[in-house]
Amino acid sequence: MAKSLLIISRQAPWSGPNAREALDIVLAGGAFDLPIGLLFLDDGVFQLAAKQDAKVLQQKDLSANLQALPMFGVEDLYVCGHSAAERGLDLNGRSLEEARVLVTQEITALIDRYDQVITL
Template sequence: MAKSLLLISRQAPWSGPGAREALDIVLAGGAFDLPIGLLFLDDGVFQLSANQNAKALQQKDLSANLQALPMFGVEALFVCADSAAERGVDTAALALEEVQVLAAPGIVALIDRYDQVITL
């Protein structure tokens, strides 16, 4: 039986390669039917903001990768309620509709559910 993996994405989409690498790992794991989850925490919640203008920052847009997650079997998507609130990100208007919003106790329980955890 495959071990489950939770990837915690903590970087904004424009702050470096971390956000893209996190999505690449999750998509690869999903392609191989690995039980995988993705938690957007801290500045990682900015990845879920709708209508980003990546070209203005000379960055590649991550929205296509985000939209591809369900096609790769990645449906366990989570966002930290506290991180979103601290950064003014409206969890009712995220770029992905199937994201579960979790408070701190829910995040602790989520991490405990997975065999492996990677933070980027």
């Protein structure tokens, strides 16, 4: 059986390539039916902000990739509620409604459930 993999995305979508690379890894894992999860932590929660205009920042919009996650079989999606609150992000209007909001204690347990963890 394939080992489970958790990707922790900690970068804002406009701060460099890490946010896109995290999504690419998750989509590839989903395409190969790997047991994979995605956690948005720290500035990574900004990827879930609704109505972002990536063109203003001359970046490629990641929202289509986020919306494709369930189509690739990626259902284990999580967001750190504390990170969102620290950044003033309202998670009620987030672009990825399937993501489960976790408190800090739940994140430790989540990480322990996966065989391998990659942080970007």
